[in-house]
Amino acid sequence: MASRANKMRPIRRPIMNREASEFEPCWILLRDALTDIHTKNAGRLSFEQLYRASYKIVLRKKGELLYDKVRTFEEEWFRDHIMPPISELITNTLVSVALFHPPASSMHERRQMSEKFLRGIRDSWEEHNMSMNMIADILMYLDRAYTAESKKPSIFATTIGLFRDHILRNSLGAVAQDFDQPYIVFDLLTAVTLDLINMERDGDIIDRSLLLKITSMLEDLYETDEEIDNQKLYTTIFEPKYIDNSRVFYRMECERLLRESNASTWLRHAQRRLNEEQDRCDTTLSISTADKIAKVVETELVSAKLDEFLALDGTGLKSMIDNDRIDDLTILYSLISRVDKTKHVLKNTLQTRVMELGLEIEQALKRTDFSAPVTVAGAADGDEAMEGGDKSKVQTLSAAAQQTAAAIKWVDDVLQLKDKFDTLWSTCFNQDLVLQSAVTKSFSEFINMFARSSEYVSLFIDDNLKRGIKGKTEDEVDIVLDKAIVLLRYLTDRDMFERYYQKHLARRLLHGKSEIHIEKEMVYRMKSEMGNHFTIKFEGMFKDMELSRDLTDNYRDHIRNLGDTDTRKVDLNINVLTTNNWPPEVMGRGSSQEEGAKMECIYPSAIKRLQESFFKYYLKDRSGRVLTWVSSAGTADIKCVFPKIPGKETGPLSKERRYELNVSTYGMIVLMLFNDLPVGESLGFEELQAKTNIPAPDLIRTLASLSVAPKARVLLKDPLTKNVKTTDKFSYNAQFVSKAIKIKAPTISNLSKVEGDDERKETEKKNDQTRAHVVDAAIVRIMKQRKQLTHTQLITEVITQLANRFKPEIPLIKKRIEDLLGREYLERVEGEASSYRYLA
Amino acid sequence: MAANRDEPSKYVTLISNDGFEFVLLREATVVSPTIKAMLRDGRQWREATTGRCEFPDISGAVLEKVVEYFQYWYKNRDKLDVPDMDIPVEICLELLVAADYLGLDSKPPLPSHGA
Numbered sequence: 007m008a009s010r011a012n013k014m015r016p017i018r019r020p021i022m023n024r025e026a027s028e029f030e031p032c033w034i035l036l037r038d039a040l041t042d043i044h045t046k047n048a049g050r051l052s053f054e055q056l057y058r059a060s061y062k063i064v065l066r067k068k069g070e071l072l073y074d075k076v077r078t079f080e081e082e083w084f085r086d087h088i089m090p091p092i093s094e095l096i097t098n099t100l101v102s103v104a105l106f107h108p109p110a111s112s113m114h115e116r117r118q119m120s121e122k123f124l125r126g127i128r129d130s131w132e133e134h135n136m137s138m139n140m141i142a143d144i145l146m147y148l149d150r151a152y153t154a155e156s157k158k159p160s161i162f163a164t165t166i167g168l169f170r171d172h173i174l175r176n177s178l179g180a181v182a183q184d185f186d187q188p189y190i191v192f193d194l195l196t197a198v199t200l201d202l203i204n205m206e207r208d209g210d211i212i213d214r215s216l217l218l219k220i221t222s223m224l225e226d227l228y229e230t231d232e233e234i235d236n237q238k239l240y241t242t243i244f245e246p247k248y249i250d251n252s253r254v255f256y257r258m259e260c261e262r263l264l265r266e267s268n269a270s271t272w273l274r275h276a277q278r279r280l281n282e283e284q285d286r287c288d289t290t291l292s293i294s295t296a297d298k299i300a301k302v303v304e305t306e307l308v309s310a311k312l313d314e315f316l317a318l319d320g321t322g323l324k325s326m327i328d329n330d331r332i333d334d335l336t337i338l339y340s341l342i343s344r345v346d347k348t349k350h351v352l353k354n355t356l357q358t359r360v361m362e363l364g365l366e367i368e369q370a371l372k373r374t375d376f377s378a379p380v381t382v383a384g385a386a387d388g389d390e391a392m393e394g395g396d397k398s399k400v401q402t403l404s405a406a407a408q409q410t411a412a413a414i415k416w417v418d419d420v421l422q423l424k425d426k427f428d429t430l431w432s433t434c435f436n437q438d439l440v441l442q443s444a445v446t447k448s449f450s451e452f453i454n455m456f457a458r459s460s461e462y463v464s465l466f467i468d469d470n471l472k473r474g475i476k477g478k479t480e481d482e483v484d485i486v487l488d489k490a491i492v493l494l495r496y497l498t499d500r501d502m503f504e505r506y507y508q509k510h511l512a513r514r515l516l517h518g519k520s521e522i523h524i525e526k527e528m529v530y531r532m533k534s535e536m537g538n539h540f541t542i543k544f545e546g547m548f549k550d551m552e553l554s555r556d557l558t559d560n561y562r563d564h565i566r567n568l569g570d571t572d573t574r575k576v577d578l579n580i581n582v583l584t585t586n587n588w589p590p591e592v593m594g595r596g597s598s599q600e601e602g603a604k605m606e607c608i609y610p611s612a613i614k615r616l617q618e619s620f621f622k623y624y625l626k627d628r629s630g631r632v633l634t635w636v637s638s639a640g641t642a643d644i645k646c647v648f649p650k651i652p653g654k655e656t657g658p659l660s661k662e663r664r665y666e667l668n669v670s671t672y673g674m675i676v677l678m679l680f681n682d683l684p685v686g687e688s689l690g691f692e693e694l695q696a697k698t699n700i701p702a703p704d705l706i707r708t709l710a711s712l713s714v715a716p717k718a719r720v721l722l723k724d725p726l727t728k729n730v731k732t733t734d735k736f737s738y739n740a741q742f743v744s745k746a747i748k749i750k751a752p753t754i755s756n757l758s759k760v761e762g763d764d765e766r767k768e769t770e771k772k773n774d775q776t777r778a779h780v781v782d783a784a785i786v787r788i789m790k791q792r793k794q795l796t797h798t799q800l801i802t803e804v805i806t807q808l809a810n811r812f813k814p815e816i817p818l819i820k821k822r823i824e825d826l827l828g829r830e831y832l833e834r835v836e837g838e839a840s841s842y843r844y845l846a
Numbered sequence: 847m848a849a850n851r852d853e854p855s856k857y858v859t860l861i862s863n864d865g866f867e868f869v870l871l872r873e874a875t876v877v878s879p880t881i882k883a884m885l886r887d888g889r890q891w892r893e894a895t896t897g898r899c900e901f902p903d904i905s906g907a908v909l910e911k912v913v914e915y916f917q918y919w920y921k922n923r924d925k926l927d928v929p930d931m932d933i934p935v936e937i938c939l940e941l942l943v944a945a946d947y948l949g950l951d952s953k954p955p956l957p958s959h960g961a
Contacts, residue, residue, distance in 0.1 A: 052891065052892045052893065053883065057883075058947075
């Protein structure tokens with residue numbers, strides 16, 4: 007080796023010498039310039055001259071020498087001029103305050119000291135950075151020709167890195183000797199910076215731009231001189247510490263809030279913190295941290311104690327919902343959306359709350375004083391019977407109305423609840439679909455848990471159409487109808503509703519209690535909501551009404567043409583009802599009458615004649631039809647004359663009184679009997695029943711309306727009690743006085759009211775029967791199409807088919823399948839455990 | 847550009863070793879990293895303050911061609927399919943040296959450090 011090197015020497019030496027001689031003056035020029043740059047005297051220097059000097063050195067292959075010399079020069083400069091002032095800044099107090107937070111240090115003092123230290127670092131960094139940039143510029147050719155080829159870090163990277171190696175990574179020196187851990191200046195810098203940030207979080211004002219300078223310095227410095235992209239000091243050292251520090255800070259803050267504060271404050275606080283941290287990343291730190299720190303706040307401040315906060319009494323989610331705290335809920339929604347995409351907690355609480363409030367409505371109904379008639383109360387829940395028991399005796403008459411009021415109240419309350427949650431949903435929850443379906447589900451659940459919901463909804467519509475509509479504008483009517491439809495949507499047992507609605511609609515139509523075009527509008531809406539099959543019967547009822555009106559008119563014409571005016575002026579207004587469309591109760595086929603009351607009641611002869619005349623007329627065009635008179639559904643207007651009472655010279659009794667009395671058909675029949683009765687005689691209940699053949703319960707009601715209610719007491723009852731008993735006797739009340747000419751006898755049976763429990767069981771029983779048929783039909787329909795199906799498939803199909811009418815119970819379907827097997831509509835497939843085949 | 851706000855002149859003067867002066871748009875010269883660093887705002891080199899850059903190693907004939915190139919680059923900097931520049935064979939070598947000196951080789955311009 008040595009000999010070889012010697013061999014080369016003779017050729018190289020002279021060149022080396024020449025080059026060496028040129029190197030010195032150039033280096034001296036550059037060295038002086040470096041000094042000038044550091045002392046900020048560069049203004050007189052010519053860039054071109056310096057650049058040319060380094061250019062020449064590099065051309066002479068002395069790049070390495072220059073590189074090393076510059077490096078050495080900078081290291082020396084650094085040691086002599088830059089480090090001493092920094093070391094001075096690092097005082098004992100600063101170190102102990104920053105790293106160990108002695109309790110004695112005041113915030114103000116700490117901030118002053120910290121900022122002074124940071125300012126020192128910043129100033130020296132800025133100077134260094136500036137100088138290194140200038141030096142890198144004049145040594146540009148060195149980087150281009152030498153550094154890049156020799157795979158060394160650029161001269162800038164090397165010299166800027168001095169700051170990292172000699173300042174940030176310098177140990178704290180003498181002041182930190184007592185500590186067990188080898189702290190470096192970087193630790194101090196981080197600690198101080200984080201301390202300042204925490205001060206700002208606590209509401210202090212700090213020098214944000216100073217901190218920004220420090221963090222951007224950390225972003226400009228890399229772990230090594232290679233300057234690998236993801237190895238910035240900011241990312242490797244500072245950011246993780248910042249995140250840790252923030253985590254601790256927010257964890258403590260969250261716990262403190264939970265201890266000392268309420269959910270409302272917490273929400274606002276968390277939201278403010280999130281904004282603050284975003285802002286801090288924009289102005290003080292680096293944008294790259296924004297997502298990470300947001301995550302920390304979300305985890306520590308929002309998610310960590312979310313359940314606890316929401317469960318807080320008085321301010322938690324429950325009270326937010328109950329008190330419509332729109333702002334709170336809006337914030338809560340935005341926070342929860344951040345931390346949990348499924349919004350699990352919010353969803354569950356909303357659902358529970360809807361259920362609770364829904365059940366509360368039911369409880370409230372029971373508590374409210376709708377003292378029910380004994381029959382109802384006795385059969386209803388125990389406590390209701392206890393409470394309502396005493397009063398029901400006093401207020402029997404208005405009880406039915408009160409019960410109806412309860413139904414209306416229930417519906418109103420439910421609608422109110424619905425409105426409330428709708429408002430929350432649209433204003434606070436950004437119309438979130440997940441939440442909507444959750445809430446809808448809960449509504450549906452509690453509404454259907456309440457056994458009487460179908461009935462109550464129908465009653466609500468009944469009440470509104472009967473009383474409410476008159477005097478309301480189109481829009482108001484619209485709103486009512488809309489509300490009704492909203493509720494309808496929740497009902498699963500729609501066939502129950504159909505049954506009730508049919509009943510109520512029948513009453514309204516027969517007694518002319520509502521306006522036909524609104525009725526039609528309502529039915530039309532139901533049709534578009536639930537489909538055709540749902541409203542077929544209702545539409546049939548409308549049609550019957552129309553046909554009947556024509557029929558009545560035609561019959562009148564017919565009578566007039568006959569010229570037969572002899573019939574004591576009985577004017578007939580008839581409704582011919584198609585059996586299938588109308589509820590059995592109205593048609594007189596109700597089961598309560600089934601036992602003994604198939605027989606017709608005995609009409610007065612005048613009426614009888616009229617009936618025959620009409621029947622003859624009716625069959626003229628429609629031979630083969632059967633008309634049954636439904637006496638329980640009709641009404642009659644009777645003109646009656648009460649003669650002057652002898653001996654009374656003054657007052658209303660002194661004159662002859664004429665009244666027009668509107669009573670039920672039964673009432674008419676009963677009153678006609680008294681027409682023929684001599685004055686002063688009376689008829690017993692049993693006598694009346696024998697003469698009229700009116701079923702006993704109906705007769706009781708009829709007599710009650712004519713002899714008990716003071717408004718229309720045209721009969722006198724003996725004894726004078728409030729209840730009609732089978733032993734009572736009745737006589738003509740010659741002293742009857744009324745201020746009104748037209749009197750409507752209170753028709754007790756006509757009132758739409760909540761059914762008694764027995765009645766309701768009856769309705770349910772009937773409904774179950776209907777359901778059985780509907781299920782039968784569905785099974786046959788499906789099997790006819792599919793020919794062969796397994797048991798499970800069939801059940802699923804049946805449920806799907808019937809979903810918008812009601813929710814069939816599995817045992818019911820099973821029973822129906824058994825039945826159809828028995829009737830040989832289906833057969834089991836041999837060999838396969840549970841499959842059925844359709845038998846044509 | 848911040849540079850133009852402080853510097854009243856949009857032009858700079860390039861001076862050759864034999865005293866030829868070429869005045870051209872400052873923006874046209876930034877294609878050379880060397881001149882760019884020389885004139886960089888905030889560094890306060892003599893060239894930046896006076897707006898005059900002397901090149902003791904470059905002759906007038908060569909500098910003229912360099913300036914022509916600056917103009918050529920400036921004019922065509924956003925265009926495609928531009929005509930080639932005419933380079934006289936006599937000054938080829940000298941021009942190459944000057945181009946190297948001015949950092950006008952095909953390498954991408956060096957990253958400028960810091961602010």
